[in-house]
Amino acid sequence: MTNFGTVDGTAGRIMIRLENLRKEYPKEPKPAVDDLTLEIPEGEIVILVGPSGCGKTTTMKMINRIIEPTSGRIVVDDKDVTHEDPDQLRRRIGYVIQQIGLFPHQTIAENIATVPKLLGWDAKRIDARIDELLETVSMSPATYRNRYPKQLSGGQRQRVGVARALSGDPAVMLMDEPFGAIDPITRDRLQNEFLRLQAEVRKTIVFVTHDIDEAIKMGDRIAILEEGSRIAQYDTPEQILTAPASDFVADFIGAGASLKRLNLSRVRDIQLTEWPTVARNADGAAVLDALRASDKGCALVLDEQRRPCRWVSAADVQRGDGRAIDEIGLPPDAVVEPQATLNDALNELITANYSVAIVVDAAGVYQGIVDIDHINEAIRGMRTAARAKARAGLVEDRDEDLLTKGTTT
Amino acid sequence: MSLWEFIEGRYDDLLQAGFDHIWLVGLSVLLCTVIGVGLGVATYQTNRPREIVLAVTSTFLTVPSFALFVLLIPPLGIGAPPVILALTMYGLLPVVRNTITGLREVDPSIVESAKGMGLGRAQRLTKIELPLAWPVIVTGVRVSALILVGIATIGAIVDGPGYGEFIFNGLARVGSPVAVNLVLAGMIGVIVVAIIFDVFFAVIAKLTTSRGIR
Ligand SMILES: Nc1ncnc2c1ncn2[C@@H]1O[C@H](COP(=O)(O)OP(=O)(O)O)[C@@H](O)[C@H]1O
Numbered sequence A: 001m002t003n004f005g006t007v008d009g010t011a012g013r014i015m016i017r018l019e020n021l022r023k024e025y026p027k028e029p030k031p032a033v034d035d036l037t038l039e040i041p042e043g044e045i046v047i048l049v050g051p052s053g054c055g056k057t058t059t060m061k062m063i064n065r066i067i068e069p070t071s072g073r074i075v076v077d078d079k080d081v082t083h084e085d086p087d088q089l090r091r092r093i094g095y096v097i098q099q100i101g102l103f104p105h106q107t108i109a110e111n112i113a114t115v116p117k118l119l120g121w122d123a124k125r126i127d128a129r130i131d132e133l134l135e136t137v138s139m140s141p142a143t144y145r146n147r148y149p150k151q152l153s154g155g156q157r158q159r160v161g162v163a164r165a166l167s168g169d170p171a172v173m174l175m176d177e178p179f180g181a182i183d184p185i186t187r188d189r190l191q192n193e194f195l196r197l198q199a200e201v202r203k204t205i206v207f208v209t210h211d212i213d214e215a216i217k218m219g220d221r222i223a224i225l226e227e228g229s230r231i232a233q234y235d236t237p238e239q240i241l242t243a244p245a246s247d248f249v250a251d252f253i254g255a256g257a258s259l260k261r262l263n264l265s266r267v268r269d270i271q272l273t274e275w276p277t278v279a280r281n282a283d284g285a286a287v288l289d290a291l292r293a294s295d296k297g298c299a300l301v302l303d304e305q306r307r308p309c310r311w312v313s314a315a316d317v318q319r320g321d322g323r324a325i326d327e328i329g330l331p332p333d334a335v336v337e338p339q340a341t342l343n344d345a346l347n348e349l350i351t352a353n354y355s356v357a358i359v360v361d362a363a364g365v366y367q368g369i370v371d372i373d374h375i376n377e378a379i380r381g382m383r384t385a386a387r388a389k390a391r392a393g394l395v396e397d398r399d400e401d402l403l404t405k406g407t408t409t
Numbered sequence B: 001m002s003l004w005e006f007i008e009g010r011y012d013d014l015l016q017a018g019f020d021h022i023w024l025v026g027l028s029v030l031l032c033t034v035i036g037v038g039l040g041v042a043t044y045q046t047n048r049p050r051e052i053v054l055a056v057t058s059t060f061l062t063v064p065s066f067a068l069f070v071l072l073i074p075p076l077g078i079g080a081p082p083v084i085l086a087l088t089m090y091g092l093l094p095v096v097r098n099t100i101t102g103l104r105e106v107d108p109s110i111v112e113s114a115k116g117m118g119l120g121r122a123q124r125l126t127k128i129e130l131p132l133a134w135p136v137i138v139t140g141v142r143v144s145a146l147i148l149v150g151i152a153t154i155g156a157i158v159d160g161p162g163y164g165e166f167i168f169n170g171l172a173r174v175g176s177p178v179a180v181n182l183v184l185a186g187m188i189g190v191i192v193v194a195i196i197f198d199v200f201f202a203v204i205a206k207l208t209t210s211r212g213i214r
């Protein structure tokens, strides 16, 4: 049986190529990885996802040779590394595991300096790199440089783990369930932060998870694996959600493929709704004017920096008896940033007072409103687009068949 | 003669015996540490050799000290050499055992992340595993030192230096008025030396253990 995961011409250069990679553990009847061939394009996050024990970790750890393959080849950056000195190889590949594995007896700065020291950088360059990386993962160097891992929260440790893996500026990163041991709220934030970071650094990342939702959110491309690291489908998240290649894939995605698609789009990708707003120093009459000019039931009060500070309805104004408008009404709940996924926005607006989510930029400045109609529309749009693409793919395949037939006859 | 007068009168001898006791035990502990940590490092990852090393060093501790000192006279003569060899044998087990335990207790994910960053075998051992196992190893050395301070007194039967001399002299003169003073002075000396070692290793442990794992 073939076990192939190749990419079409639209992907970038191939950064990692696994060729007929196989791993048999002693005394195990079946191979953990069964002749896997997989191409990983440069600058993408490729997710290995599948049920527990299917061979994800084994596959990933063969790339930096923490686990030695039984047979097959590993090509990284056009170089066969199957027999290269593993220590040299590993210094060029960032590595993050679920337990993070920070060195508890070393400070955060020392932890991050590990690989640069091995690479023989001078002290000044290492110092600058430590500060740069801590800034990158939103931790103030002055505060955290000299702390020890035990003095950090789980989320902060995870950030340092990522900073440490990036320290030698590797082209390739391997991440094995990096957010697996973190509480769901922090995980969501770290995932978003990581995506923002990746948009800047554009590393080639192999990311292992057993969580299909995480795979859909994080992946540019997803390899769904069955036992023996056999590829059930290797495709973009959109295509996997729209056109699962087998019952195994469909089962693995589970119910609610449409809802999962909400993880694929971000608030910044959709048109925001106009909403009546009033300045904080305005009075109740201004609110009523703004409401009359729109079809909405409430107005959003903005402060001098145009940051949301209050929801005020007409009833609030009447009950308010002339009190200042930022003392009546309701606090602005359900606030999201543009890089939040539609899924995040939906979660927020469902519990919000006025069933809408307020979009603000990083500085907290009001940008617009997302409501449920938008989200509905976005889902419909995505479904249509993905279907069209799946059909186009089928047509292409058929054309190729005809072509090859044509040449052989 | 009161004990206090006795100590005042023999002050120089007692002080000399104290120095002797300390260097005798100190040297033996140093040997135990070098050999014990070496054996621990060499065997902690493998099952059979580890069991053998632990079994052999435990057996050393079961040999009666009296017998061992005497047995070592033919090859090594009398005085410090047989005592140092015997003490080194007795002190190995706590060091070896704690080295092995300490190294095996290092979180495997820490070692794996070190490996994944490209630290070689020797670098992982010296930069990660030994520093993390260090508090446990120092505890072993400290226990070993305390055991040896006691056993060293028995070395006096082969003419070994230290407070044992006083105690054995006292035992040889049981009944005479000076006997009790000899034994008591020797005992106090041993206790003082034990306290000195204990404090010394507590300070060493504190100074050499990273703040991150304290
Ligand atoms: N060191 C090992 N020795 C023997 N079998 C192993 C070892 N590591 C993993 N396996 C087996 O190989 C298979 C794949 O494991 P793994 O790659 O860890 O899966 P996953 O990361 O997808 O959960 C499992 O059946 C597991 O039991």
Ligand SMILES: [Mg+2]
Pocket (backbone or CB within 6 Å): A056, A057, A058
């Ligand atoms: Mg795994």
